[in-house]
Amino acid sequence: MNNSTSSRFASFELLRIIIPGIYFTFLVLSLIIAFELPYFLFESPFIISVFFIVTSLLAGLSFYAKETPKKRKAFQANQPSLFILNRSREIASAKPLTDDESRRLYFYILNHHMPLTVHDKVFFFGMIYHIMINIRRTSFWFGILGFIGLIIQIVVTQYMTPVSIAAVLLIWLVYFLNVRYNKADRKMQENYLDQIFWLEMNKDIVDNMILQRTQSSEPS
Secondary structure (H helix, E strand, O other): OOHHHHHHHHHHHHHHHHHHHHHHHHHHHHHHHHOOOOOHHHOOHHHHHHHHHHHHHHHHHHHHHHOHHHHOHHHHOOOHHHHHHHHHHHHOOOOOOOHHHHHHHHHHHHHHOOOHHHHHHHHHHHHHHHHHHHHHHHHHHHHHHHHHHHHHHHHHHOOOOHHHHHHHHHHHHHHHHHHHOOOHHHHHHHHHHHHHHHHHHOHHHHHHHHHHHHHHHOOO
């Protein structure tokens, strides 16, 4: 992987941290303002800036570390590494590759043999997929939190402010639009199929890599 590819990969991964983190912090501040919670500590622009940066970073890193989007069916189904795994079972004269070995070999082929356009497309749509799923889940839980806030507001004050209602409705609107017009899952699957097609059209490369890997792992 050359330096330009490495820099693009780092940019994609950085966006996976920054965007969900900023969205999380934005919703926190939105609900604080909408429900007129005591926010006198945020009257200083410096404190607001520090709060926004620190909270966004911590939230983004937490989302990045948790990796819950990878547990979804849209991410796990039709993985290109499964093509390599099945291919190794067909051609390996000895022990075929394991799941972990097929995934490592897939990334090796992706980084060293697939065209740069394919490589960038993989990481770009992977980034979009993770961001959209995190935004969807963050919106859902903040929507629940906002709904609870409206109930508490009714119990305490006997009314709901237009700002609080609008804030909660907008959060749910983002969630439902994300679910209704969900292109992240479909694009992820299309991306997988494109990679599988490349692997099918370059079976000689795939087979040679599999044989090198399986033969090197055989006991001498």
